[in-house]
Amino acid sequence: MCNCVKELPPKIIDQLQEREKGKAKLGTGRLLTTGLTFPKGNKESWYQTGQQLEYEYTPIKKDGSFGKQINKTIQLVHHFCPFCGEKYPE
Numbered sequence: 001m002c003n004c005v006k007e008l009p010p011k012i013i014d015q016l017q018e019r020e021k022g023k024a025k026l027g028t029g030r031l032l033t034t035g036l037t038f039p040k041g042n043k044e045s046w047y048q049t050g051q052q053l054e055y056e057y058t059p060i061k062k063d064g065s066f067g068k069q070i071n072k073t074i075q076l077v078h079h080f081c082p083f084c085g086e087k088y089p090e
Helices: 004-019
Strands: 024-031 035-037 048-059 070-077
Touching (some): 004 024, 004 070
Antiparallel strands (some): 035 048, 048 070
C-alpha cells in the first residue's frame, strides 16, 4: 500500500511555502475529507473527486515579526478516479 496520504501534505506545504516566501510561515498540513465538484462549461454532467488540504498559516509582518496563526484550506482536484484509475475528461 502506498504512503501518499502521509507523504503528500509536506510536499504541498513546501510548494505553498515557496509561493508565500517572505510573506508567511506555513506549518503542518493534513488532508481532509474527499469531496465532489461539478465542472462548469461541460455539456455532460459528471463528477470529479478531490480533497482539501488544511494547513497552518502565519503571516510575516513588515517589521519581520509574526502575526496571528490561522488555518487555511486549499482544494486538491484529482485528475484520475481514485477508485478505478480512469482519467477524468478534460
